[in-house]
Amino acid sequence: MRTIHNLHHVNIETSKFEETRAFYEDLLGLTVGRRATFPTRGYWMYLRNEPILHLLEIPEGQAGVGEAPHREKNRVSRVDHFGVMVSGLEETIEFLDRRGYKYARAGVRDDRMLRLFVEDPNGVIVELSFLMEADGKTEATARKPDWFHGAKFFDSEDPTPGP
Numbered sequence: 001m002r003t004i005h006n007l008h009h010v011n012i013e014t015s016k017f018e019e020t021r022a023f024y025e026d027l028l029g030l031t032v033g034r035r036a037t038f039p040t041r042g043y044w045m046y047l048r049n050e051p052i053l054h055l056l057e058i059p060e061g062q063a064g065v066g067e068a069p070h071r072e073k074n075r076v077s078r079v080d081h082f083g084v085m086v087s088g089l090e091e092t093i094e095f096l097d098r099r100g101y102k103y104a105r106a107g108v109r110d111d112r113m114l115r116l117f118v119e120d121p122n123g124v125i126v127e128l129s130f131l132m133e134a135d136g137k138t139e140a141t142a143r144k145p146d147w148f149h150g151a152k153f154f155d156s157e158d159p160t161p162g163p
Contacts, residue, residue, distance in 0.1 A: 009052050010052065010079060011055075011056065011079075012054070012120075012124055013055075013056045014058060014121070015058040017041070019121045021043055024053055024120070025045075027099075028084065030047055030052070030053055035051075041056070041057040082127065084126070084129065086128045086130055087130065092128060092130075096116070102118070103116045103117060104117045112133070114129075115128065116128040
């Protein structure tokens with residue numbers, strides 16, 4: 001039986017290599033850690049003990065040129081965004097303002113999430129998602145310690161997927 005357990009990592013290829021590393025160290029508190037030996041320059045960036053973000057350097061003048069056999073040359077696709085579950089909404093907003101990060105704030109009427117969207121140096125959006133009370137205005141505080149694992153965002157138990 002096939003079982004998907006979780007998202008393992010996100011990989012971003014960038015010609016703004018060091019700027020991107022510094023951005024994720026600052027915004028998410030990720031740290032550079034051990035990386036498997038690959039022929040390309042890169043970082044594995046860790047949240048606690050998990051390498052959740054992989055950065056690969058695109059050497060100057062080689063953007064869009066794929067070297068790996070599974071990659072099409074001159075491809076045009078890119079990562080649009082990825083989301084992380086966060087707590088501490090007010091502290092996060094204060095941090096973003098203090099650092100001068102521009103962000104957009106959004107909520108969806110039928111789930112219990114508030115989202116802050118921050119753009120990295122490559123145009124990849126980082127979605128910072130906060131679990132809110134049913135009123136949608138107050139951050140939820142009564143949470144289990146592992147609330148972010150398989151968090152239930154909907155008040156309804158209806159398992160029907162959306163459109």
